[in-house]
Amino acid sequence: MHRPALTLFVACTFLPLAAHALTLTDDLQLMLKPAVVSDYRSRGLSLTLGDPAAQLDATLLHSSGAYGGVWTSNVDFGLNYKTRLEQDFYAGFFKQITDDVSLDVGYLKYTYARQSDFNQSEVYAIVKAYGFKFASYYSNDLQTYLGKDQDTLYTWLGYSYALPADTGLEVRYGRFDFKDDVFVSGSGDTRGDYHEWEARLTHSAVGVDWALAYIDTDLSTHECTSYYGYGDVCTATVVVSASKTF
Template sequence: MNNKYSLFCAISLLFTHAQAFADSAGSVSANVAASSNYFWRGITQSDDGAAVSGGLDYDSGKGFYIGTWASNVDFGDAASTSYELDLYAGFSGEYNQLSYDLGYIHYAYPDAAGDIDFGELYASLGWQFFTVKLSHLTTAQDDSTSEEDMLYLELNAAFAVFSESELGLHIGRSSGDTVMEWTGEDDSYMDYGVSLSTGGLTLGLVKTDLDADDDIKAYVSYALDFTL
């Protein structure tokens, strides 16, 4: 069976059962958003253009969760694809004032000319305002010419400011052979971000230390969440 068709079938099956489970335990929610730019680890995924995204999530209420998320993308001449479709699952909770989250995410590009999908395992720990997260590449595209090696370490902080607003701070480091293949530069780089959010509206700035993409870039986004 075609891998991309299998992915769609898996998503449909999982959320059919998730909706049934939500009737007795847990909950299903949806989200939609529009943004002036779609950034991933400091690098635009929409060729500095606007992006519209949306997703579905099932939360068991006992730690386990599963979800899917999609957005338009534009990688220019680097890859012929128009959208990204993610599927993820994990387990989260709290222990002695520490929050934790362990999971897996698969990044799929169903209409790409070649196989550019990849997946990552992730783990995070949070305490008060701060969260540290580690993501490690587990699978890369079939036509990758380098070793499947990429590690992303990030530190995030969120503080309540003004009236019902949140200030977010972010710093991350990508490293590994796959980073060099994707960026065409060194095998590591740093990205930075700051954002201010209120009532679903977010204003933000992002920057990397990549030679080809080191300008400070601004974006604005608006998101809505729904309980189904």
């Protein structure tokens, strides 16, 4: 499942059309963003069992604020799951309301090759104001071991601050809420939600955007294993990444 900052780069550089993009027409541009990460973490969880991932984001941007694109990454869920590829298709609309306030709304479709039971869709809204960001993602077609079409709601609050020397600080705190209690603790207690957080330093050098992030969740090892099959995909980690926008 795609990282929560799916449209973050769009929200930062959308209007006017991004300077680092390929011009197709007067109103249409194509933005390409390849990236490598030491661990593909989504909502605090590793989707590569702690291994690195290569990713690519391709977005069409229109001067009206409309956009659409595809994001892809290798994945590894272990166990007997066959999929090794995630492809996310998205479309939305970005509106710069004032110099300091913007709204981004859209639709996401997650797809997994050879494992279509993992496919899922979401609608989302992201509000950015004075350095703060609030996002909400809702789905009603997640499939869990409790059945199909399970409702989920993922929300997060973040803040970005520009530091000297092309360096930035980003922090985020999120909550992922499932319709049913899918997490089981070692004592047998159950719950249907968890919290995750991230602190990230970013820096631009030699034409590449670098990032160093600390990521963690409040899921115990037993709770993590009860739903995801492994106890170490929810634990604290440091992720290093490099990306470049064309």
